[in-house]
Amino acid sequence: MNPTAPDLNIPASDEREKLLERAMARHHNSGDALIEILHTAQQLYGYLSRPLLSKMARRLNLPPSHVLGVATFYHLFRFEPPKKHSAIVCLGTACYASGAGQLLAAAQQSASEGEWTLTTGRCVGSCGLAPIAICDGIPLARVKPGDLAAVLGGKHDG
Amino acid sequence: MTADGLRQSREAELDRQSRLKNRIACCSVAGCLAGGGDAVRAALAEEVKAQGASAEIEVCGTGCMGLCSRGPLVRSSAGEITYAEVKPGDAAAVVRSDLDSLNGRILRQSDPFFAGQRRLILANSGKVDPEKIAGYIAQGGYQSLLRATSEMTPEEIVAEVKKSKLRGRGGAGYPAGLKWELVARHPSATKYVICNADEGDPGAFMNRSVLEGDPHRVLEGMAIAGRAVGAQQGYIYARGESPLAIERIRTAIDQAQREGLLGGRVFDSDFHFRIDLRIGAGAYVCGEETALIASIEGKRGQPVLRPPYPPESGLWGHPTLINNVETFANIPQIIENGGDWFAGIGAPASPGTKIFAVAGRIRNSGLVEVPIGTSLRTILFEIGGGVPEGYEFKAAQTGGPAGGCIPAQYLDVPMDYDSLTGIGTMMGSGGLIVMDTSSCMVDVARFFMEFCMDESCGKCIPCRAGTVQMNEILGRMTSGEGKEADFAMLEALSGLLVEASLCGLGRAAPNPVLSTLRHFRSEYDAHVRERRCPAGSCRMGASA
Amino acid sequence: MSVRTLEVDGRTITAMADQTIFSAAWDNGIRIPRLCHLGGLPDAAACRLCLVEIEGQKRLQSACTTKVAEDMVVRTDTPALQAHRKLIIELLFAERNHVCSVCVVNGACELQTLAAELGVDHIRMKPQYPKLPVDVSHHRFGIDHNRCILCTRCVRVCDSVEGAHTWDVAGRGRNSLIISDLGEPWGESASCTSCGKCVQVCPTGALFSKGKTVAEMRKDRSFLQYIVTAREKRLWIAERKPR
């Protein structure tokens, strides 16, 4: 819950910083646009570090606890650097009814190498192809636990 | 854009299309893309180029054609044929309309899946490229906005929507006309229109398919609403997990603005209307209207007590009209054909058509649009093709985590708001998940309870802590550790959540439990008293 | 200001038109249970303990946010309401770790008092026993999340009365947690003015003064009355401090 990221020490000339500044300026540094700006920041930096949150709080004139409170309410925001790869196992109703539970178990078992950020989704919109997992943006339709485990690079017993 | 400009661009595009020998429209929404639709489209374009037929054959994208389970789908305007399960290697055959080599994968409009439907909101899928505004205009798009700004007064628009008896498609089914009237009559100078595109029911993808497949229809509906209620600013609140829908909305807003269909002085009238996109970030509760408003304001998406309702005090305290994507998508045709025409479709008390996302244990899963009041049996067995071989239909879940299940004895129930409420479930937003004899109903209840627990905003105690305890009990039951006393506690907690929770999430969270208890009590008994799962599919399985 | 006459639990009472049912009842000695409401703070309507039945209305309404109306008939203590309240208290006890015997406010805790009043003597639910931190980094105060019921009184008093907005809620649902600033230890918070208002309004032992014995740790909310009254120059703060 607490963002415990190391200091980023972003140099002032950092391109990303300019883009973030621009995004905040576009919204007139208004606190109303906090969620939009958090999206932009996460896109630019990959995650929301504490210095980043602190900077946004100052620039948008918002209490720091409000910024962290908002950011942690929404599950799409990350507070740690993402791992090299990402996998999403859909746990929507259709996928669950088609065995996504076993899929998730297999993924959890095989993806413990520290290489994959494993998350679950609630319906990724392809219910006709359930169960589905998305690995690095590539959807695997009607995927079997063993096959997903293989993609995640681990061994899978079962 | 002017009225003439609209006519001209419509004629130009129709003319262009009429000179084509064939238009090959590839489904380009999430379902088919996940099945490799992009590669298919690229291969088709390549093939047309290779054959030197670029002048007479167009390869384009289009909205969801419905039969997602057999995607990627490709529709050929020559002969009105849809091909299923197309692979890049089929490109040559599709371009040549070589029906023999595509045998078994040819779908015709006369097939039960298509013939049983009435596609009004999805009328453009298979025809219009969602990334091109010209295609939408060619099909008569923005004509209704033209009428609404040049021929009708705001009062007349509201009257037409009232006459249509259109009910909100976001779940509760509140009459749209009444809501519009409330906002229209409010004296405030600042008002807002919000399109609720936060569709978060797990297993529902109607709204997102509409946005991905025909975004201009929703923008037009919103603009008409803006005109009717006197708002100058609209917001679409889209789900962060639907990147494609977000991209399509962005493109569509840009196009409409460039064409002068949004922005200042629409059709040379005194009507100004901007639409901005706001993106959610993974919180189901933000579909609830007061939470959604909080989220647009940059806050935690926590519901606030109503009243006041948004038409009185909504976004930044101003009167706000919130409707669902599909509600807005219905507006252009109501203005075009009149409220009476619309009121004549479907069930008398809830007219129109409804899109259902049919998924789960069913042969044809995908998007189905039928007149409201069509029986569940027709949807599942005629259109949906029934459950997989060797299994039997057990129940269908409607309304997602807020809804309930419909067991086999109610297969003939007409799917309309009031009939569904009558049997203890609800229409909801259109998710329809089919369960067969291999599905454990206690586990289904547990699944939805876990969902509500994860999605509870945490503000009020009954929902925050009550869902945890209910999930605890259902978890016990499905792992063979249920106790007799658990039944009483489930009931007491259900009562508490229904009556004491602050918002609709908590109030509806017990519904799947109550409904499965009502129709499948024997399955619960088997779990608790005999430590046995009749379906053999929950954690406990058949063995224990 | 016009006056309204209504019936609460069979008694006819009068109240100012802009009074809530809760405060009108309180003025007349009818104590509706509550945990999130505190006179002088903006209301969250979150604990749902103050729900009452109003004749002619399908839904239960929170007394702390519902205004009185002429001829309204209110019931505050029906068996159904009592059952709901008991369940809510049980849910709270099961949610975190409330070990009253070793709590600094033992004997002066609103949760404990309510439990006794409502006759909650055992918990029929599975305790969740979450592992939550105790933060004693502040030189004068401490926060024990195990005893926090997430009523957000501290958040509201800090924002709307002290104006510091040190506190907020992070996370959501069962994972909600009261945080100071960017989640750093309270003692390192730059915004905290050490005024102690949050400690005074906290209904449980979650927020406490350091170095006080159980007997000394009694909370005093009288300051809310004069601060808010002075600020608003209005004399409508009808609520007395609870014993």
Ligand SMILES: Cc1cc2nc3c(=O)[nH]c(=O)nc-3n(C[C@H](O)[C@H](O)[C@H](O)COP(=O)(O)O)c2cc1C
């Ligand atoms: C927990 C919860 C989630 C909701 N999710 C949605 C949603 O995803 N989409 C939607 O249109 N309405 C949703 N609603 C209903 C909205 O609050 C609101 O009633 C609706 O957007 C009104 O539009 P309509 O009248 O066109 O249906 C939800 C309600 C609750 C309580």
Ligand code: SF4
């Ligand atoms: S019912 Fe649940 S989601 Fe709604 S306010 Fe209460 S805790 Fe939040």
Ligand code: SF4
């Ligand atoms: S710390 Fe005390 S006042 Fe603050 S939310 Fe928790 S229980 Fe309420």
Ligand code: FES
């Ligand atoms: S439930 Fe997994 S894609 Fe819809």
Ligand code: FES
């Ligand atoms: S005191 Fe009214 S809801 Fe908590």
